[in-house]
Amino acid sequence: MSQLLKYREKLNLTQEQLSVKASVSVRTIQRIEAGREPKGYTLEALSKALGIIKDELLENNNEQPKNNNQLIKFINLSSLFLIFLPLGSIITPIIIMYWKKEINAITKQIVSIQILWTLAFPVIVLTSAFVGKWLSLSNQILPLTMVLLFVANLYIIIRNAVEINKNQKLFIGLNFSFL
Structure with a gap:
């Protein structure tokens, strides 16, 4: 699970609400939640909107899919x-x-x-x-x-x-x- 998705759901925000709050497009949020790493302004705006530090948003949850x-x-x-x-x-x-x-x-x-x-x-x-x-x-x-x-x-x-x-x-x- 993406860190952005985790924090967004914790605050009960929709993608649209977060995009307005962070001044980034909904498509950008979708890309980041799909696995792309946020950079530059996007990283700063999202971390500010979620009230977290940048490093928390970049932490990769290295959960490998469980193999059968x-x-x-x-x-x-x-x-x-x-x-x-x-x-x-x-x-x-x-x-x-x-x-x-x-x-x-x-x-x-x-x-x-x-x-x-x-x-x-x-x-x-x-x-x-x-x-x-x-x-x-x-x-x-x-x-x-x-x-x-x-x-x-x-x-x-x-x-x-x-x-x-x-x-x-x-x-x-x-x-x-x-x-």
Whole structure:
């Protein structure tokens, strides 16, 4: 909730009444209540009209919307569909994410991790095949690489599920997002 809205409602003022009292437009008040930060004259006029200091009006109430941790954990674990479908680790979480409208930083990170894994998988497998041929290693290097990559992805999925359960965040995340 916007600080302006909180103080305006505390004084039982409508947006129109506050706009007249502060000599700013109703549209400006609506923008500030929607999340825009007041500056300059507007900040001064509103704080004077509400009888508060400027800093109180600028305080951000950093209430993050509560995430549905069970659903986020389910989205993360749905990445396990990679066992059955080649792109299942990406498609399934995206479908659930948009269907349930649980689009936030954590779910975007979950999908981004799976996109990165899906892009890296063929590159690493092909590289190991070429290196195996070049160094005359046994033919078992390719299946071993694939199994190790699947196990690594399984570890990432399970470890993130545990961390979501404990701390409502990802243990293994990226510094960027593909979404």
